Amino acid sequence: MAKLPVSVDKIIEKYGPHKAYAPQVGFHGAHEPDKLVKTHCCYCGMQCGIQLKVKDNKIAGFEPWMEFPFNEGRLCPKGVQRYVQNNHPDRLLSSLQRVEGVGFEPISWEHAMSRTVNEIQRIQKEYGHDAFAMLSGVSLTNEKSYMIGKFARVALKTANLDYNGRLCMVSAGGGNKKAFGLDRTSNSWADLKYAEVIIVAGANISETFPTLTHYIWQARDKGAKLIVVDPRMTPIARTADLHLPIIPGGDSALFGAMLKILVDNDWLDHDFIQNHTAGFEETIEAVKDYDLDWAQEKTGIDKSLIYEAARLWGQAKTSFLLHARGIEHHTKGVDNVLSCINLVLATGRIGKPYCGYGTITGQGNGQGGREHGHKCDQLPGNRDITNPEHRRYIAGVWEIDEKDMPGKGLTAYEQIDAIHRGEIKGMISICFNPLVSLPNNNYVREALEKLEFYICIDTFLCETARYADIVMAGSLHEEEEGTVTTAEGRVVKINQAVTPPGDARKDGEILMEIAARLGEGDKFSFPSSEDIFNELRVASKGGTADYYGITYKKVEENMGIFWPCPSLDHPGTPRLWEDRKFKTPDGKAHFNPVRYRPASEITDEEFPVVLTTGRVVSQYLSGTSTRRIGKLIDQYPEPLLEIHPKLAARYGIEDRDLIRVKTRRGEAEFPAQVVETIREDTVFIPYHWGGKHSANQLTIGNLDPVSKIPEFKVCACQLYPTGRKGSETLRETAYQSGY
Amino acid sequence: MPETNYDHDMAFFVDMQRCIGCHACEMACAECETNGQESMIHVNYVNRAVSTQTTVQVCMHCEDPTCANVCPADAIHQDDFGVVHTADTARCIGCSNCVLAYPFGVPKKAEKAELMMKCNMCYDRTSAGKKPMCATVCPSQALYYGTRREIEEMRPDSVPVNSFLFGEQEVNTKVFIMMPGGTHRLVVE
Numbered sequence: 001m002a003k004l005p006v007s008v009d010k011i012i013e014k015y016g017p018h019k020a021y022a023p024q025v026g027f028h029g030a031h032e033p034d035k036l037v038k039t040h041c042c043y044c045g046m047q048c049g050i051q052l053k054v055k056d057n058k059i060a061g062f063e064p065w066m067e068f069p070f071n072e073g074r075l076c077p078k079g080v081q082r083y084v085q086n087n088h089p090d091r092l093l094s095s096l097q098r099v100e101g102v103g104f105e106p107i108s109w110e111h112a113m114s115r116t117v118n119e120i121q122r123i124q125k126e127y128g129h130d131a132f133a134m135l136s137g138v139s140l141t142n143e144k145s146y147m148i149g150k151f152a153r154v155a156l157k158t159a160n161l162d163y164n165g166r167l168c169m170v171s172a173g174g175g176n177k178k179a180f181g182l183d184r185t186s187n188s189w190a191d192l193k194y195a196e197v198i199i200v201a202g203a204n205i206s207e208t209f210p211t212l213t214h215y216i217w218q219a220r221d222k223g224a225k226l227i228v229v230d231p232r233m234t235p236i237a238r239t240a241d242l243h244l245p246i247i248p249g250g251d252s253a254l255f256g257a258m259l260k261i262l263v264d265n266d267w268l269d270h271d272f273i274q275n276h277t278a279g280f281e282e283t284i285e286a287v288k289d290y291d292l293d294w295a296q297e298k299t300g301i302d303k304s305l306i307y308e309a310a311r312l313w314g315q316a317k318t319s320f321l322l323h324a325r326g327i328e329h330h331t332k333g334v335d336n337v338l339s340c341i342n343l344v345l346a347t348g349r350i351g352k353p354y355c356g357y358g359t360i361t362g363q364g365n366g367q368g369g370r371e372h373g374h375k376c377d378q379l380p381g382n383r384d385i386t387n388p389e390h391r392r393y394i395a396g397v398w399e400i401d402e403k404d405m406p407g408k409g410l411t412a413y414e415q416i417d418a419i420h421r422g423e424i425k426g427m428i429s430i431c432f433n434p435l436v437s438l439p440n441n442n443y444v445r446e447a448l449e450k451l452e453f454y455i456c457i458d459t460f461l462c463e464t465a466r467y468a469d470i471v472m473a474g475s476l477h478e479e480e481e482g483t484v485t486t487a488e489g490r491v492v493k494i495n496q497a498v499t500p501p502g503d504a505r506k507d508g509e510i511l512m513e514i515a516a517r518l519g520e521g522d523k524f525s526f527p528s529s530e531d532i533f534n535e536l537r538v539a540s541k542g543g544t545a546d547y548y549g550i551t552y553k554k555v556e557e558n559m560g561i562f563w564p565c566p567s568l569d570h571p572g573t574p575r576l577w578e579d580r581k582f583k584t585p586d587g588k589a590h591f592n593p594v595r596y597r598p599a600s601e602i603t604d605e606e607f608p609v610v611l612t613t614g615r616v617v618s619q620y621l622s623g624t625s626t627r628r629i630g631k632l633i634d635q636y637p638e639p640l641l642e643i644h645p646k647l648a649a650r651y652g653i654e655d656r657d658l659i660r661v662k663t664r665r666g667e668a669e670f671p672a673q674v675v676e677t678i679r680e681d682t683v684f685i686p687y688h689w690g691g692k693h694s695a696n697q698l699t700i701g702n703l704d705p706v707s708k709i710p711e712f713k714v715c716a717c718q719l720y721p722t723g724r725k726g727s728e729t730l731r732e733t734a735y736q737s738g739y
Numbered sequence: 740m741p742e743t744n745y746d747h748d749m750a751f752f753v754d755m756q757r758c759i760g761c762h763a764c765e766m767a768c769a770e771c772e773t774n775g776q777e778s779m780i781h782v783n784y785v786n787r788a789v790s791t792q793t794t795v796q797v798c799m800h801c802e803d804p805t806c807a808n809v810c811p812a813d814a815i816h817q818d819d820f821g822v823v824h825t826a827d828t829a830r831c832i833g834c835s836n837c838v839l840a841y842p843f844g845v846p847k848k849a850e851k852a853e854l855m856m857k858c859n860m861c862y863d864r865t866s867a868g869k870k871p872m873c874a875t876v877c878p879s880q881a882l883y884y885g886t887r888r889e890i891e892e893m894r895p896d897s898v899p900v901n902s903f904l905f906g907e908q909e910v911n912t913k914v915f916i917m918m919p920g921g922t923h924r925l926v927v928e
Binding site: 021022024026030031061062064066073076077206207214217218234239617618635645673675676 | 756757763769770775877878
């Protein structure tokens with residue numbers, strides 16, 4: 001609605017982020033818990049199994065869950081510390097409303113609900129239904145994701161629902177749908193163990209998916225060759241057989257050139273190409289001029305390394321290609337994904353044991369949350385909201401008239417543009433912190449300031465919630481039952497360990513009450529999470545993401561079920577495409593021609609250095625939870641500017657010098673970390689912080705034309721040494737996101 | 740020493756090459772009831788300016804523990820499994836002899852308590868047939884707890900080494916370091 005109600009310092013003083021640590025003797029009951037609850041970590045797409053210790057309805061600690069097959073007790077530092085988010089002093093215990101000059105004051109649920117519903121109705125009456133938008137997130141369970149898709153279309157009656165997966169895996173989804181007609185990693189991680197060659201492209205596995213590292217080493221112990229494509233020598237790249245230090249934005253040039261080498265050397269599976277694919281000729285035509293000299297120039301990688309990578313891939317009998325945000329966060333993110341898939345299809349190594357391909361989904365429920373109607377163009381079962389048949393089926397499940405179902409809405413960043421244009425006037429958000437996570441975030445902040453009414457459902461007062469009119473106290477991961485679908489497509493069970501504290505409520509109950517007050521209560525009458533899941537099963541039936549045969553009982557008995565699982569007697573599908581029946585209209589896997597094009601903002605004389613962004617192992621996404629956990633903050637307290645000593649020498653920069661980084665969007669100061677583990681033409685800043693430490697003040701909001709993912713991974717910047725060193729005070733307060 | 744139920748075939752292996760520097764081991768170690776949120780295992784960069792290589796420093800549980808030998812209060816004991824335990828608080832005089840004498844630099848003095856603290860290989864867990872916390876959570880399995888046979892089968896390219904030469908002093912340890920094939924002893928100059 002407006003600017004902050006009081007100074008940011010006053011908000012931080014009251015609502016944090018504050019650092020929390022477990023007491024020296026452990027939380028009450030840590031060593032004598034009432035019970036252990038088997039569930040999963042609340043953070044990344046690995047969804048490691050973990051047992052939470054519960055004492056007196058509070059989380060007291062954790063115990064490894066040795067039997068859960070993916071991680072067998074293994075955890076990263078975030079997983080070990082995740083329990084500290086419970087009982088956190090910053091936890092919102094009641095709903096709040098903005099009071100100008102005061103800050104926020106606690107309010108009753110009755111007040112929060114009635115004011116919210118009045119404002120929704122006022123805005124929609126005055127400006128139309130689509131003027132009230134919703135942004136959601138995929139740290140939420142499948143049940144909540146499904147219900148939010150229905151809530152936005154049936155209760156809010158708005159087309160404008162989108163989610164933070166738009167910053168995550170949509171390029172992979174776009175590419176997979178084009179190539180396979182279905183959006184899921186094709187294999188379970190178990191297929192990594194015997195792969196002869198593994199390509200990891202743009203995936204900082206050891207920091208962002210640490211527990212997947214063990215699978216890669218298991219393959220290497222059997223002789224697998226590891227090829228890592230990354231501008232930085234990440235911990236996983238350090239020991240790789242081949243590290244291709246690519247210039248940000250060079251991915252499709254690399255993979256195009258590799259495809260040409262496969263063709264030139266006839267390292268192809270002709271039988272597979274002929275019988276099970278389409279589009280091969282056009283695709284190789286597109287790369288026919290991509291010789292090694294050209295590729296070396298476009299990628300910045302020595303051509304002998306490119307050839308060697310293609311040779312290893314071309315001659316392997318089994319393989320696995322993995323990618324993540326490093327190749328997906330681009331205005332050609334979908335092209336990059338397709339150029340990877342082309343390598344997989346050319347060698348026919350898919351749908352067979354130890355022959356795999358897939359994106360590593362970033363968020364906890366990045367997979368399930370992108371399947372059941374959470375996206376602006378999607379209905380449950382990964383159906384298409386513009387497809388009349390799909391609309392009819394879902395309208396039937398929801399018991400509404402198909403004509404009343406809104407059409408395709410705007411994607412997350414397009415919603416920000418629409419606020420600026422005055423088309424969106426009100427918003428409700430849950431599980432999304434766009435002020436930290438969206439690019440060019442001064443522009444995002446200005447949009448928030450223009451909203452007439454903004455409601456944020458969250459467990460902590462995240463940076464974005466500081467701009468809310470109403471903040472509703474929702475539920476943490478451990479406070480509501482449900483399921484999530486891990487990055488390998490395994491549906492697992494999230495068990496409720498404790499009830500929400502104070503006056504906080506389950507997210508599901510909050511949404512159901514708003515729906516009821518908007519007059520649609522009969523469509524949101526779910527006594528339990530399992531009831532929501534059972535409706536989701538029916539809604540997904542017959543879609544590509546078919547969950548019909550998955551039940552809570554089956555998930556628990558089998559420690560997860562891989563979708564598709566179309567019937568109750570179906571065991572699930574850990575490995576896709578063994579039947580060679582792809583989900584495209586012609587049943588074939590599709591090659592797609594990819595012609596290299598440069599990033600949307602390339603370096604020039606004025607902005608001569610490439611800026612790329614990413615993550616660190618101790619933080620998760622926008623930090624709403626992890627920037628409140630003391631030990632995780634202390635491990636890496638402030639964002640540093642990684643810079644190569646040769647580039648640093650050109651500017652006279654030494655380690656810990658404070659550097660002002662400027663782009664066409666904004667500027668911010670970061671201490672330099674002078675390291676040889678990055679390309680000489682590129683600097684890197686991790687993005688988990690808000691306020692003056694936010695890397696996303698600098699990044700660019702240009703979008704991929706298909707997936708609408710922003711280009712977080714490449715923009716052009718200037719570097720100015722300030723003549724000062726990084727300060728202890730700034731380092732010790734960076735987690736707070738002050739201005 | 741109380742009765743224990745150790746599986747005597749089990750051993751502890753460290754493979755520095757696999758360490759990804761994530762600090763999960765430190766966080767998990769600190770959770771132990773007896774550690775009071777302090778970690779007994781430490782992860783450090785070798786030289787961040789040139790590499791992301793990290794090392795893990797953990798008690799090696801020497802067969803003939805120097806730290807125990809130099810303890811004037813006879814506070815440091817080794818059990819039948821070979822685990823060298825944290826100094827007995829009733830006996831430890833906080834003199835730091837163990838800290839100064841120990842070749843791997845592991846024992847630390849808890850300054851506030853004026854007592855020595857070190858890894859006891861999760862005595863409460865390992866003596867009950869479980870794995871130590873650090874090796875349980877380690878996401879890359881740079882820290883591995885299992886039998887020697889298991890690790891030799893799983894990781895044929897490297898060999899477990901537990902013999903170290905510090906100048907003229909030979910130290911044999913309960914903890915193995917995974918080294919390239921053909922290595923039998925690590926010489927520390």
